[in-house]
Amino acid sequence: MIQLICAVADLTRALLLQLAADDRGALGTVASTVDVVGTRDTVVGHVATPADVVTATRRAVERPWTPPSIVAGLGNRQSALAAR
Incomplete structure (x- = not known):
């Protein structure tokens, strides 16, 4: 896992x-x-498919102003906001 994080950072x-x-x-x-x-035991509600993620990303990138972060799915956005 540490190697993956380093690769993303690099x-x-x-x-x-x-x-x-x-x-x-x-x-x-x-x-x-x-x-x-x-494990899927932590899943609450809908699991975003790869197509959902690509669609959300393309919509955001095609806006005149791209937001600093994009989270696909309402439940995922709520979880991300709650973690802050």
Whole structure:
């Protein structure tokens, strides 16, 4: 798991400066709580499909102003906000 986190951080560092310099673009990281926890016992409600995630991401990126974070699904957004 630590290697995966480092890989995401390294990739972000490699791309972020160019995205900022161009003043456009987006960097997406997709993660699954089920994959991290290792069980579906923690699932509450609808599980977003890969298509759901791609659709939410494309909608956000196609806006005139792309939000700093995108979370697919109402339940997932509520969980993300509650964790803050």
